[in-house]
Amino acid sequence: MYQSAPMLDCSFRYRGLPDQDLITAFGSILRIQLEKKGTTNRVKEDAFAVLIEALQNALKHGASADAPGYQLPICHWELDDTPGPTEYDLSIVVRNDINADQARGLELLWLKYLSMDMSERNHYYRELRRSTQISSDGNAGLGLLEIARRATGGLQFQIRKRHAHIYRYSLSVTVTITTDTV
Template sequence: MKYIYELHKTMLARNLILVYEGEFTQEITKSVLAMAERNMDSMGEESGIKRKVFNVMVECLQNIVKHSDDFSKQSEQKPTAIFMIGKQDNAYIITSGNPIKNEDVDNLRSKLDQINGLDKEGLKQLYKDIIKSTSLSEKGGAGLGFVDMARKSGNPLEYDFERLDDQYSFFSLRTKIAKE
């Protein structure tokens, strides 16, 4: 039982507003978004900041759902992912993590490095280029969501890959949205 109190202390120390770990479906995603929105409303957050945070949350959660589908089709294991939102003095921190195929790591790293290397105008142009030149599948995959997250946050996307086994790595993503 002591672990509950330890978890509670960790969440308070890190100013975590919401943590969800487990299977992600469209219904669970809607619930997570609704809980976070109610939480920001109760804190009296400005609508402009709420919109940015909500947009980044949607992109993170869609990414998790997309890769959870891939993972569950290829593995006997239940897909497990994590989503957290926290608040610092002047920013919201949105963190997500989910398994992805090892074969996708290099491509994703390349996209994220490209995005992180661009300024505001460069991100705007890349966003337009992707929309114009890419025929998106129903699952996306062109990196548009990551570009949008970088544009909305105004900060680089922090990421990491932890190898799980021969087929999968755990992809962690952290996005900081400054309160203006």
């Protein structure tokens, strides 16, 4: 009989939790769980680095804690606790006040980006930076693109558009970290 895997569900909200505390708490949980699973150091550090960078980017570009309608968790992490290789799903919701055209452009950018291999991604990313089509100011997708660009084979990215309308856009990226075990 099939039984669903137990999940460790960690959701953090903007309100009431300082940025650095959020990063520290999330990082501590990930380290503990990776150690429990006997994950190799290389994969452990890769996973931790991606998590921290993703959190920092999401916090940098997210809406204010006091903004109405922004009470969804910024990050949602599920741990597959079954024996063998482990999969960690980290969903990062990045919200930004951008117009509908920018939202559509960001979605198209992601779809194109995810269809490329690593060398194509690196080239495409450099071209976008050179042409200033993406920048670190006001672009919710830049840090996530950078994470994906440097991702190893153990990291897989899925993109889900939560909603896009005239002033606000919510982008949810699920990072699946598949670890090897000792």
